[in-house]
Amino acid sequence: MVFAAVFAGSELFSHFTGRVAFFGGFPFTRFRLECQLQAYALTIGLYVSAISFIVLAVFAWQLLHLISQQLVFTAKTVQLFVALKWSCVGIQLGALTMLPGIYLVADRTDAPGVMAMGLIFYAVWLFMTVFFAILQRLWATAVAFKHVSNDSE
Template structure:
């Protein structure tokens, strides 16, 4: 049963990467072009936006890789080990990095909302940083719980 659930989660991790890859290929250049149209006096902003979005894809895929490794540790009965704690720590740092990078792009969402007179666009721009911070907090909580469980396990091993 455990192998089936981790297999399902591994497939889900892989499938999470596909839409982000599609967004990087198709949507990021379009966002760059829209930004260049919004701010024609700052033509270089197109490249800055593309760099920020592509740079945020790197920690995203690294976090997916760490999640995949974490699922392998669970399969190999190494869930309560220091390598699992390290994987959660890396996931936390990746989520914080993604959130910080997307906060840098928020002024562009504001400019777009002003130009298009659509204030809801700002909330759309807040989705990714907020979701990333939720993931970072969740990973931090899991990391702390797992570290405490490992400490209790090692303490019990020493007393026996």
């Protein structure tokens, strides 16, 4: 979030008119409406990604707590993998929402690497989502196998 405040107050956004207006506590310059919409999309994407990341950190902490208690192969672990997967999806949606604003920055500064970094950020969380989906299915199978083997004994 500090990055968003520093980024919005940077030379890029104040270049257009030199004036900074505050809408909802976040600084934007007064320039064309389409640029403002992209700046809003960037802001919303940052907030969605940050909130989803905090939720992801809480669920990961709960998963580590279950591991330390040696309760790894339980239904609660599978539920945590589902929650981790959906938290990654939330970060993905935030990154997808930020892409128009990142495109604005890449276009105005003539730096195509900025757009590539935004796409890489999206791709990393896409990979993490697929990874957690695979882990969820594997863990559900392992829990079911453990449950069946415990019943047969």
